[in-house]
Amino acid sequence: MDLTWSPAEQEFRADVAGWLQANVPSEPLPSGDTAAGFALHLEWERKLFDARWAVVSWPEEYGGRSASLWEWLIFEEEYYRAGAPQRVTQNGIFLLAPTIFEFGTPEQQDRYLPTMASGEESWCQGWSEPDAGSDLAGIRSTATRDDAAGGWRLNGQKTWTTRGAFCTHLFGLFRTDPSAERHRGLTYFLVPLDTVGVTVRGFGRLDGDEGFAEVFFEDALVTDDLVLGGIDQGWSVAMATTGSERGLTLRSPGRFMATAERLVALYRERGPDAVDGSLRGRVAQAYIDSEAYRLQTLQTVTRVTGGDPPGVESSLTKVFWSELDVSLHEIALDLLGFEAELESPWMKGFEFALSGPIYAGTNEIQRNVIAERVLGLPRK
Numbered sequence: 001m002d003l004t005w006s007p008a009e010q011e012f013r014a015d016v017a018g019w020l021q022a023n024v025p026s027e028p029l030p031s032g033d034t035a036a037g038f039a040l041h042l043e044w045e046r047k048l049f050d051a052r053w054a055v056v057s058w059p060e061e062y063g064g065r066s067a068s069l070w071e072w073l074i075f076e077e078e079y080y081r082a083g084a085p086q087r088v089t090q091n092g093i094f095l096l097a098p099t100i101f102e103f104g105t106p107e108q109q110d111r112y113l114p115t116m117a118s119g120e121e122s123w124c125q126g127w128s129e130p131d132a133g134s135d136l137a138g139i140r141s142t143a144t145r146d147d148a149a150g151g152w153r154l155n156g157q158k159t160w161t162t163r164g165a166f167c168t169h170l171f172g173l174f175r176t177d178p179s180a181e182r183h184r185g186l187t188y189f190l191v192p193l194d195t196v197g198v199t200v201r202g203f204g205r206l207d208g209d210e211g212f213a214e215v216f217f218e219d220a221l222v223t224d225d226l227v228l229g230g231i232d233q234g235w236s237v238a239m240a241t242t243g244s245e246r247g248l249t250l251r252s253p254g255r256f257m258a259t260a261e262r263l264v265a266l267y268r269e270r271g272p273d274a275v276d277g278s279l280r281g282r283v284a285q286a287y288i289d290s291e292a293y294r295l296q297t298l299q300t301v302t303r304v305t306g307g308d309p310p311g312v313e314s315s316l317t318k319v320f321w322s323e324l325d326v327s328l329h330e331i332a333l334d335l336l337g338f339e340a341e342l343e344s345p346w347m348k349g350f351e352f353a354l355s356g357p358i359y360a361g362t363n364e365i366q367r368n369v370i371a372e373r374v375l376g377l378p379r380k
C-alpha cells in the first residue's frame with residue numbers, strides 16, 4: 001500500500017483546509033438535536049453546499065465535486081480537524097444517498113439528491129419500531145395497496161427516529177406482503193413527513209436534547225414513485241443502506257483522529273505529572289487505535305476502489321469505531337477528574353459515544369454476524 005498522497009490530493013487538502021479555516025463558525029453551534037440548533041446547522045449545510053463542499057464525492061450535477069474516495073477521506077480529516085459543525089444531514093447524504101445512487105430511478109435521483117445535498121430537504125431513518133430493533137425483519141408497519149387512490153396506505157409506528165421532529169422526509173421499511181417469509185415482502189418507501197395521516201412526536205433523550213421522535217402512520221397515502229428499489233425488494237435495498245451505516249461513510253476515521261488529537265492535547269494541558277501515570281499509556285493506546293482505524297479504512301478503500309463491496313467486514317469496523325469512541329471519551333473524563341462532571345464537550349461527547357454500541361445495529365448483533373459470516377462459526 002502506498003501511503004503518500006499525490007500532488008493533486010495534497011492540493012485538494014489545502015483547498016478544503018483553507019475554506020474551512022475561513023468559514024467554520026468561531027463559536028460551536030448549539031446542538032443539532034434541538035429545533036433551534038438544527039435550523040442553524042442547516043444554514044451551515046447551505047453554506048457548504050454553495051461552496052460545493054457538502055457532498056464532495058457526488059457527481060457535479062448533484063452539487064458535488066466527483067471527488068475520489070481518497071479525497072473524501074481527506075475532506076473528512078480536515079473537516080473534523082477544523083472542529084466544523086456536526087452534519088445534521090448525515091442520514092440523507094451518508095446513508096440514503098448511496099442507496100438512491102444504487103437503486104433509485106433517474107427521476108428519483110434528480111428529484112431527491114440536490115435538495116438533500118443543500119439541506120433544503122432533510123431525511124430521517126424510519127426502521128426501528130417498538131417491537132423491532134435488532135430484529136429488523138420483525139417490523140409490523142404495513143403498506144397496503146389502494147388502487148382506487150393510486151398508491152399505498154401506510155399504517156404503523158416507527159420509533160427512535162433521530163431528528164425526526166425536525167426533518168422533512170423519512171426513508172422507511174414497510175411490510176407489503178404479510179404472507180411472505182419475514183425478510184421478503186418488505187418495501188422501502190420515501191415518505192414526506194407532511195403527508196396526511198403522518199404524525200411526528202418528538203421526545204427527549206437522557207442528555208435533555210429532543211433528538212428522537214416517534215412517527216405514527218394512519219392510512220397515509222404514498223404514490224408509486226416513492227418506492228425505492230421495487231415492491232417487496234426492501235430487504236436488499238435496506239442492506240445496502242446498512243452497509244453504508246456500519247462501513248465506510250457514517251463514521252470516517254477523521255472523526256476519531258481529531259478526537260484522539262484533542263485527547264493528547266488535553267493530556268499535555270493537564271501536565272503529565274498532575275495525572276495518574278497509567279493514563280499516559282491509555283492516551284497513547286487510544287491514539288494508536290485511532291491510527292489503526294485510519295489505516296484499516298485506507299485498506300478498505302483500496303479494496304472498494306478495486307471493485308470489491310465493503311462486505312460483512314463492515315460489522316468488524318462498526319464494533320471497532322464504536323468501542324474506540326467510548327474509550328477516547330472515558331480517558332478524557334478520567335483526565336478531567338471531578339471537572340468532568342461539569343457541563344463540558346467531553347461529557348456531552350461521552351454521553352453520545354455510549355449510544356455507538358447500540359445504533360447502526362447493536363454490537364452484540366455485529367458480533368453474531370462476525371461469528372457466523374466472517375469466522376464461519378455454527379449458528380446457535
Ligand SMILES: Cc1cc2nc3c(=O)[nH]c(=O)nc-3n(C[C@H](O)[C@H](O)[C@H](O)COP(=O)(O)OP(=O)(O)OC[C@H]3O[C@@H](n4cnc5c(N)ncnc54)[C@H](O)[C@@H]3O)c2cc1C
Pocket residue numbers: 124125126127128129130131132133134135159160161162163355358359360361362363364365368
Ligand atoms: C442514538 C441512537 C439513534 C438511533 N437512531 C435511529 C434512527 O434514526 N432510526 C431508527 O430506525 N432507529 C434508530 N435507533 C434505534 C436502534 O437502531 C435500535 O436501538 C437498535 O437497533 C436496537 O434495537 P432495540 O433498541 O429495539 O433493542 P433490542 O433489539 O430489544 O435489544 C436489546 C438488547 O438485546 C440484545 N440482543 C437482541 N437480539 C440479540 C441477539 N440475537 N443476540 C445477542 N444479543 C441480542 C441487543 O444487543 C441489546 O443489547 C437509534 C438508537 C440510538 C441509541
